[in-house]
Amino acid sequence: MADPTPVFDDLRAESDELDRLVADLPPHRWTSPTPAPRWTVAHQIAHLAWTDRSALLAVTDEDAFRALVEKALAAPDSFVDDGADEGARLAPAELLASWRQGRAALDAALRASPPGARFPWYGPPMSAASMATGRIMETWAHGQDIADALGVERAPTDRLKHVVRIGVRARDFAFAAHGLPAPGEEFRVELSAPSGEVLTYGPEDAAQRVIGSARDFALLVTQRAHRDDLDVRAEGADADRWLDIAQAFAGPPGDGRPPKGDAR
Template sequence: MADPTPVLDDLRAESDELDGLVAELTPRQWTLPTPAPGWTIAHQIAHLAWTDRSSVLAVTDRDAFACEVEKALAAPGDFVDEGAEEGAGKPPGQVLADWRAGRDALQDALRAAPAGARFPWYGPPMSAASMATARLMETWAHGQDVADALGVTRAPTDRIRHIVRLGVRTRDFAHGVHGLPAPFEEFRVELRAPSGETWTYGPEDAADRVTGPALDFCLLVTQRAHRADLALRAEGPGADRWLDIAQAFAGPPGAGRPPEGAGRDAGEGPTR
């Protein structure tokens, strides 16, 4: 039974780092476009606030969360955008305050959750550790969108180990959402952490393997960079196909970003 404390601590640190990027922005900067088409920095933070609020409901009020799921089922293509749009229409100070309040409430709720508890979600139910991992992944990915909009290069930390683990675990899911059969054999994944450590998954003698920087793997599975721009290496046809479709987030396949240097016409916009 996974102890959620380490990932909750890292989620808090990841959120604080992103908070530091946006806390002193001017109202004009909150309206800067991000790589997600139609989304400004305000939309990105409002989306995080909306998802944290939904997560708190899932943990503390299942009936209220069930109502939110019904709304999502009624408008499956719109509810995420609508939540971000509604939040982004508020003054920047309110958007920031809502996000801070929501993420603090989620920390409190998950830390107080009974051991072994599982909570409903828009996909399969999740444990406290799994929910915290998903929130860290989203916070990091949307933080990348904000950093890109501001022209800021973030120094990666070993907090991304949670995203790496999630990306590895969702290999079969990524195949399923593309209508492809999941590989029968395990893959070997060897990634270089920001600290210089090597993170490994799967059997050493696997025929298919993925190697490279952990940061690049995270950018790939969150679809924040095109595979062609990343220093990831695939050995074996199965691993090669996986790197073309990998995604660590729930929902249908995202379009991802076009290669650097390609115009917007060369590919779809990035996933949200």
């Protein structure tokens, strides 16, 4: 079993980077609208704080987490927004402190978890490493919304490999979410990471291929940018269809983002 410590370290680093982006914002910037409809910068941080607390319960108190799942099932269309709304009503300093406290507690709980442990989640149970990988994906994606709202260009890092991995593994889920049968063959995926490393998945001789930038693939599968604006290309009809519907997150398909030239 691989040592999950590097994944935990990457989650801490991704969170710390986002913290630096918002830590010194004046109060009025916390109400800046982000690309997510109706969500401000405060909503984005509040959502991360809420999901960190959910993950902490999953790792430390399964009964309390099950109660949280039941609450979510009772309001499937609103529980995510409700959690973000509640946190966004806090004063920025209080919200920032809450997020910091929650993610520190989750970090400690993940590092203390026994090898091989699996924890409940809103989908299948997850290992500690998988839980941390999911938190990296969410932190990076919601951090992108905040960066867009603030007009900041973030320097990409090789932590994107975690987002890429989830996006690749979620291929069949993306097809199912659109009511489509999953392709019967594996795809070849070749993506260039910021360091120059090429991230590869699937057989080298696969007919269906996806090639391009790891950062742009991460933007695609988290639906933070439109395919037309990204350096990701497909070879083969099934791979091409996948790039139209790809998603790395659970739940129903999102609306995504319009192309940059689209005035909608």
